[in-house]
Amino acid sequence: MILTGTKEQLFTAEIRQKLDEWIAKYPAGQSQSAVIPCLHILQDESEGWLPQDVMDALALYLGMPAISVYEVATFYTMFDLKPVGKNKINVCTNISCMLNGSEDVVKQLELRLDVKLGETTADGNVTLREVECLGACCGAPMMQINREYHELLTPEKVDAILDGIKS
Numbered sequence: 001m002i003l004t005g006t007k008e009q010l011f012t013a014e015i016r017q018k019l020d021e022w023i024a025k026y027p028a029g030q031s032q033s034a035v036i037p038c039l040h041i042l043q044d045e046s047e048g049w050l051p052q053d054v055m056d057a058l059a060l061y062l063g064m065p066a067i068s069v070y071e072v073a074t075f076y077t078m079f080d081l082k083p084v085g086k087n088k089i090n091v092c093t094n095i096s097c098m099l100n101g102s103e104d105v106v107k108q109l110e111l112r113l114d115v116k117l118g119e120t121t122a123d124g125n126v127t128l129r130e131v132e133c134l135g136a137c138c139g140a141p142m143m144q145i146n147r148e149y150h151e152l153l154t155p156e157k158v159d160a161i162l163d164g165i166k167s
């Protein structure tokens, strides 16, 4: 899809204000440097994922090729390109977490949520995913729920944390 239009037509005033706050942090003419925080803003505004027309609109807004926006959005696991649950659980199974019991953490998550890795619960409340190291190896095994880290997990801790997730 080829999008055209003025900046005002691409996003609401409220969203433009949020995007512009980030764009203003970079030198004039370097708007594309704000692509990552802008993708976060737009993902939050789009029920947790990035439809292609939203990425296309951002490319126009930042004055960069759409392919460059897709490259960023597809590189990082923090961006989703298809619909997801209301809450995202990213469980790390990389080396430190694996050596400290991530297998049991995954088992407990799958049991409690009644999904496998990569799936979303039937009520659409949670998407469970396996991710590579999230840089919190000292707290292994760990998982991330939305933007929050939960560390030194045990199956019992997983239960308590899941009880606290809003539906």
Ligand code: FES
Pocket (backbone or CB within 6 Å): 092, 093, 094, 095, 096, 097, 098, 132, 133, 134, 135, 136, 137, 140, 142
């Ligand atoms: S290996 Fe899991 S956070 Fe680093």
